[in-house]
Amino acid sequence: MKQEQRQPPVSPSSAAGARPLRIFHIQPTGVAELSELPEAPPASGFLWLACARAAFQEQLPTLQAALQQLAGMQLVDLHVSDLLNAQLPSRYDYTSQYDLLVFRRLATTPHAAPPDEPSPADATHPAKRSGPLVLRRIDTNPVGFALLDQVLLTVHPADCAVREAYAARLLAAAPADPREGRMPTPGARVPANPADLMLRLVNTMVDGYLDLRRDLTRQLDHWQTELLKPRARFVNWSSLLDARMALHNLDEICEDQRSAIQDWIDTLETWAPPDTPAGARELDLLKVRSRDVLEHIERVVHHVRRLEQSTETAVQMHFSVQSNRTNDIMRTLTALTAVFLPLNLIAGIFGMNFEFVPLIHKQDGFWWATGAMSVIAVALVLLFWRKRYLARTSTR
Numbered sequence: 001m002k003q004e005q006r007q008p009p010v011s012p013s014s015a016a017g018a019r020p021l022r023i024f025h026i027q028p029t030g031v032a033e034l035s036e037l038p039e040a041p042p043a044s045g046f047l048w049l050a051c052a053r054a055a056f057q058e059q060l061p062t063l064q065a066a067l068q069q070l071a072g073m074q075l076v077d078l079h080v081s082d083l084l085n086a087q088l089p090s091r092y093d094y095t096s097q098y099d100l101l102v103f104r105r106l107a108t109t110p111h112a113a114p115p116d117e118p119s120p121a122d123a124t125h126p127a128k129r130s131g132p133l134v135l136r137r138i139d140t141n142p143v144g145f146a147l148l149d150q151v152l153l154t155v156h157p158a159d160c161a162v163r164e165a166y167a168a169r170l171l172a173a174a175p176a177d178p179r180e181g182r183m184p185t186p187g188a189r190v191p192a193n194p195a196d197l198m199l200r201l202v203n204t205m206v207d208g209y210l211d212l213r214r215d216l217t218r219q220l221d222h223w224q225t226e227l228l229k230p231r232a233r234f235v236n237w238s239s240l241l242d243a244r245m246a247l248h249n250l251d252e253i254c255e256d257q258r259s260a261i262q263d264w265i266d267t268l269e270t271w272a273p274p275d276t277p278a279g280a281r282e283l284d285l286l287k288v289r290s291r292d293v294l295e296h297i298e299r300v301v302h303h304v305r306r307l308e309q310s311t312e313t314a315v316q317m318h319f320s321v322q323s324n325r326t327n328d329i330m331r332t333l334t335a336l337t338a339v340f341l342p343l344n345l346i347a348g349i350f351g352m353n354f355e356f357v358p359l360i361h362k363q364d365g366f367w368w369a370t371g372a373m374s375v376i377a378v379a380l381v382l383l384f385w386r387k388r389y390l391a392r393t394s395t396r
Contacts, residue, residue: 020055020158022167024048026190026197031170037066046150046194048170050163056155057084063153071148073097083144083155090142090256092263099147099267101198101260104253105162105205106212107139138212138246140253143205145198152194154201162204192282199289202261206296209254213303219243220307220314227318240311247308254301261294335389339380343373 023034027045038047047070049063056063064074075083079100082088093100143162144155156163173190191197223240268287274280350357350369359365384390 020052021059022050022163024050024167024170026170028190028192031173031190033167033171037062039069041070041150046152046197048194048197049151049153050167051153051155052158052160053084053086053155054158067148067151067153071098071151073148075100075146075153079146083146086142086157088142090253090260092260092267094267097148099145099264101145101147101202101264102142103145103202103205103257103260104140104142105160106208107141107157107159138250143201145201147194147198150194152197154198162201162208166201166204192285195286196282196289199286199293203289203293203296206257206293206300209250209300210296213300213307216243216247216307217303220311224310224314227314228321240315244308244311247304247311251301251304251308254297254304258294258297258301261290261297265290265294331389335384338384339377342376342380346373346376 023037025032025034025038025042025045025047027042037049041047049066051059051063060080068074075098076095079093079095082091082093082100082102088102090104091102141157141160143157143160144153146153146155154163170190191200220243223243265287268283268290271283274283346369350360359368362368381390
């Protein structure tokens with residue numbers, strides 16, 4: 001059939017810019033990438049329409065007409081606005097005919113972003129953060145999912161590596177074709193329905209957050225080590241402040257993600273039980289996969305909050321160490337001042353302008369005064385040393 005003709009393989013780097021709309025026909029027997037939108041719903045399997053946000057805005061009438069032919073419905077205007085909004089947080093919504101999920105994924109780092117022309121919706125994306133690369137990786141972009149009976153429409157940013165990576169996995173999961181010299185990927189499984197594909201894509205995005213945890217932990221551990229060095233002068237306060245703000249922002253992003261997935265799970269519970277055992281098993285697998293995605297998000301939330309607490313604790317410990325160091329210095333200076341205080345008193349007494357002062361006219365008076373002052377100074381030093389007023393607080 002015409003709609004099952006597969007285009008020649010395209011490298012991921014060129015696919016993002018030259019092919020903003022990719023169409024896949026996914027069946028239990030394999031996956032085929034189509035060259036154009038089909039005019040009728042597939043007899044088996046379902047369709048995945050993976051579209052860049054700029055292409056979705058430009059080809060909106062064509063896509064709406066295709067959805068009308070393929071699923072007998074169109075997206076409502078408010079949901080179209082949500083899919084075009086590059087600043088929308090993660091959320092879930094539904095109608096009587098389809099479900100809508102917006103999920104924020106980690107943005108591509110600046111040095112890896114392709115030189116695509118951004119759409120007007122993407123132009124409002126905030127500037128990348130300064131500082132370490134790990135902080136710039138916390139920037140996010142929304143990916144929209146419109147879930148219909150036999151169609152999954154996804155709207156991605158222009159630099160979406162998730163779409164290209166998962167599309168490559170789908171094509172590799174197809175059965176062997178001797179004419180193309182291609183073998184299927186061992187252990188690869190084709191999604192059973194649009195909801196299954198949506199959850200797999202979401203899980204891929206969440207895995208990016210799980211990988212980000214290690215980089216954040218490594219960077220914050222380095223800063224904590226620098227903060228707790230008693231003789232080091234920490235100068236990366238701006239980066240540390242950016243890290244705390246980024247962690248707080250990441251916490252809010254993950255909370256929105258958790259809320260959206262929880263709403264989706266609640267909706268799954270309202271679905272009518274299928275009549276066939278195979279349909280019941282697919283629904284159970286959807287629930288299991290949804291709970292697994294939710295558990296991954298909760299792990300990210302827990303780790304982010306622990307990093308926030310660790311960062312705050314490190315800052316407090318840094319100031320505590322500096323305060324202890326200041327107290328040691330002030331205690332030493334106070335002890336030295338107390339040692340010289342009686343010496344200054346003796347010197348002041350013998351410096352009075354009186355005619356008759358004891359020892360002032362004696363030949364050995366100076367030596368008596370000097371000896372007395374030395375004895376008093378040594379006695380006070382020994383006393384203060386015994387009381388540990390002159391000892392430095394151990395930092396080990």
